[in-house]
Amino acid sequence: MADPSSYRPKPGEIPDSPGVYKFRDEHRRVIYVGKAKSLRQRLASYFQDLAGLHPRTATMVTTAASVEWTVVSTEVEALQLEYSWIKEYDPRFNVKYRDDKSYPSLAVTLGEEYPRVQVMRGPKKKGVRYFGPYGHAWAIRETVDLMLRVFPVRTCSAGVFKRSAQIGRPCLLGYIGKCSAPCVGRISPEDHRELAEDFCDFMAGRTGAYLSRLEKEMHAAAEEMEYEKAARLRDDIGALRRAMEKNAVVLADATDADLIAVAEDELEAAVQIFHVRGGRVRGQRGWVTDKVEAVDTAGLVEHALQQLYGEESGESVPKEVLVPVVPDDAAALGQWLAQRRGSQVSLRVPQRGDKKSLMETVHRNAQQSLALHKTKRASDLTTRSRALEEIAEALELDGAPLRIECFDISHLQGDDVVASMVVFEDGLARKSEYRRFQVKGRVGDTQIWHGEGQDDVRSMHEVVSRRFRRYLQEKLKTGEWAPEDGEPEDDGRPKRFAYPPQLVVVDGGQPQVAAAKRALDELGIDDVAVCGLAKRLEEVWLPGEDDPVVLPRTSEGLYLLQRVRDEAHRFAIQYQRSKRGKRLKAGPLDEVPGLGESRKHALVKHFGSVKKLRQATIDQICEVPGIGRKTAETVAAALARAVPAGPAVNTATGEIIEDEAPAPAGTSSERGTEL
Known part of the structure; x- marks a missing residue:
């Protein structure tokens, strides 16, 4: 590992002008290529305290052994040179899109x-x-x-x-x-x-004039009684219209545009592109990439534009390029695209209408592409077995964790705190055993903490305690079933919480892992392993360890843990949103005349909860976009008249309320149990 200070340029050596820079390792291989409006400012940002750098950037600068740069005249030239060098050197720390097909x-x-x-x-x-x-x-x-x-x-x-x-x-x-x-x-x-x-x-979409010409020729042939020619032209027109029908009309005629959408997580990103020509979707393509450098959505869009149009010219570059986020160097990118097309190119984010709707469709395709990329390994039994073996080896387990349970906490600024538990058996999701919890700040009949100052750590302790307390209760029955517990499943295994996992995964780092481990220790359970998966760098944390376990990016075990964690997060968010929606519909804001759904959501989003909104002044309510003073006075008066609703309490503590959670598109329904 190199010390960045050993190759840091001397003060005054770096010019304050646009340019492109290369970091090389000790073997003179180019490991990173970047561009900057000001080389001096950009390169100085790499040579600060390593603790202040993004971990991926810190890894890059400690791997490098030297840096060099080339000065150019404009930002457009810097963009072109950066693209050329990335294609030439294929640096390991640059984002590289690879076609998924x-x-x-x-x-x-x-x-x-x-x-x-x-x-x-x-x-x-x-x-x-x-x-x-x-x-x-x-x-x-x-x-x-x-x-x-x-x-x-x-x-x-x-x-x-x-x-x-x-x-x-x-x-x-x-x-x-x-x-x-x-x-x-x-x-x-x-x-x-x-x-x-x-x-x-x-x-290319210039269909109207040609069809009109054929129709005129057909009518002229019919008037001259050349019926065979007219019939042939009629059939030609029909064939062309059938060919046109194969592409759905999505935008106004003569619209030429490319729509680019990005779906991403901490490690990977998927890009989807729809090519619209003449108002019709003429093609589609997609890429998936590892996020090996510290890059945001704007940076991913910029890299996608470089790859998509780097070797294109003329009509291959459309008049309009629609993106989810405008890159930082939008002006330079616009000039670069205009040079490749030979005329002006509009680079912008769609705000309303058909283009925004189509962009949402492209984004859904990108999300599906990323999910498909992450889950395609699950269909392979050999790959699933290898993933479980890698997890067992990394966590030093006695055997492969055939049953994994993952817990996640979800809330909106401390309100509507809920948790989810998802189950994976043999590397596959077992949706029938998903569970969901309403966090109340107690375990059993003991109140352990109150609503003020709620946090994920105490919520995690409560949820894990409640789940395994039920496990111990079922275990004590030794096969004797109470009527309310129902019958055992076809395989003879008890329902609900009676079957323990080999591994508990929590969404979080050291604090959440420690809370889950403490809950198990308090219950005397020592045969269940615990780990946490932190979102930032996908690090695996173990109880009592100061350093995380870092699995390789290509590890099948890491992919499986990510899938489990992401599924728990999705299920928790789904439950939390459903509870928040019910609270809003039954809340005092419904009694305010003339207050629609959009403004109700805007008020709750601005203040975080109806309780905090009730405490706000009229002037503070007026700060919400779309809320005038008269409306603010009406809202304040309605909230003052309303009696605050108490928190939902399960009076039958310990009993399970069955509730069916809505299933995501394309899957069977999930049975969620609220505790």
């Missing part, structure tokens, strides 16, 4: 004497016009098959074309009218090229 495109080889229409994958070539990418190759072939009736462009390979020219007979497509047969001279090179260019214009 190979996407096919519809290509027209305009560089050839007789242009050819075909499906292409891989790097783009000069002299070729591309449309797409598409999700499936068969979608391209269906579209081309419909289009060839109207635009009989060559689709055969060079070998077939040459063979047909030698024997003087066209292929089958030439005989059935789906190829103009330039191989045997039925059409001149100039006319065939014009046909290919019409094909490209139609695919």
Whole structure:
């Protein structure tokens, strides 16, 4: 590990101008490339106290052994040079997007004497016009098959074309009218090229004028009683319209835009791009990347733009690029995109209307892509077994943790404190045994803490205590079932809390792990392992240890722990939101005349709770956007008249109330038990 001070440039050496810098390791390999408006300010930020750096940045500067830079004239030049160096050196600490699949495109080889229409994958070539990418190759072939009736462009390979020219007979497509047969001279090179260019214009979205021209020709042929020609033109129009229907209209006609959305967690990010041409979604693609550098959403968008348009030019860059967050160097990126397109490019965040709705759809696709990337290993029994073995080895367990339970706490500024418990058996979620808790500040009949100053640590202690107290109660029954407990499951195993896990995972670091361990010790349970997974760096914490266990990024065990933790977080958030929604609907704000749902949510979000809103002055209520003084006076009067509702209390302490939790889209329903 190198000391950054050993290679820190001397004061005054670094210029205060735009440029690109490279960090190299002791073997002179480039490990990181970055750009800056001011090299002096940016590089100085790397050579501060390591404790003040992001852990990923600290790892990079301690791995490096030298730094060098290149001065450029403008930020646009810095952007171009940074992209070139990242492509050339492939630095290990730079974000690198990798395609989650190979996407096919519809290509027209305009560089050839007789242009050819075909499906292409891989790097783009000069002299070729591309449309797409598409999700499936068969979608391209269906579209081309419909289009060839109207635009009989060559689709055969060079070998077939040459063979047909030698024997003087066209292929089958030439005989059935789906190829103009330039191989045997039925059409001149100039006319065939014009046909290919019409094909490209139609695919690019310029459909209205062409269809109008065909309709005029059809009506003219019918008036001149050339009914066969009119019928052929009618069928051509129908074929073109069927081809157009294969792409849904999502935006106004003539809209050319790319929509980019990002879904991310602490370690990875997924990017989804929708290509809209002529108001229709013409293609889609996606990437997944490891977040090996300290980068936010704006930085991820900037990297995506560089990769997407780094080797593109002309019409491949649309007039409009819609993003979830505008990057910091938006002006330089806009100029760079304009240079590649040859005209102005709008880079912005959609705020309303159809474009915002479509952006939400793209974001859902990105979230699904990230979830799919994380869970695709779960379908492989060998991978799941390896994950459990890695967890057992890292935590020094006696055997693989076949049953893992994970706990998470959720609240809104101390109100509506709830917890979730999810269960994974053999690496797979067992949704029927999910449980959810309403945190009340007591264990059994003993009040251990009050609502003031609630925190996750004490909530975790309470929840783990309640879960394993029920386990001990069931264990003491030794197989004797009370009527209210129901019948054992088909496999003979008791229901609810009677089956203990081999591993308890809590969402958090040292404090949460210590609270969970203390709860088990107080109950005399010593055969259940405990660990915590901290969100910041995905570190695994063990009770009583000062340093975390760091699993490799590629570890299947780490992926499994992340999945368990994320599922517990999702289930807790779902329950907390449902409780908050019920509280809002039944709250005193419903009695305020003229106060809609949006402003009610704005008030509660601003103050954190109805209780705090009741304590606010009229002037403080007026600070909420959309709330005028008259409305504020009405709200204050309504809250003053209302009797504060007491906290929901389970009078039958220890009894379980069954409640079905709503299931996420695409899954079976989950049974959640509120304690």
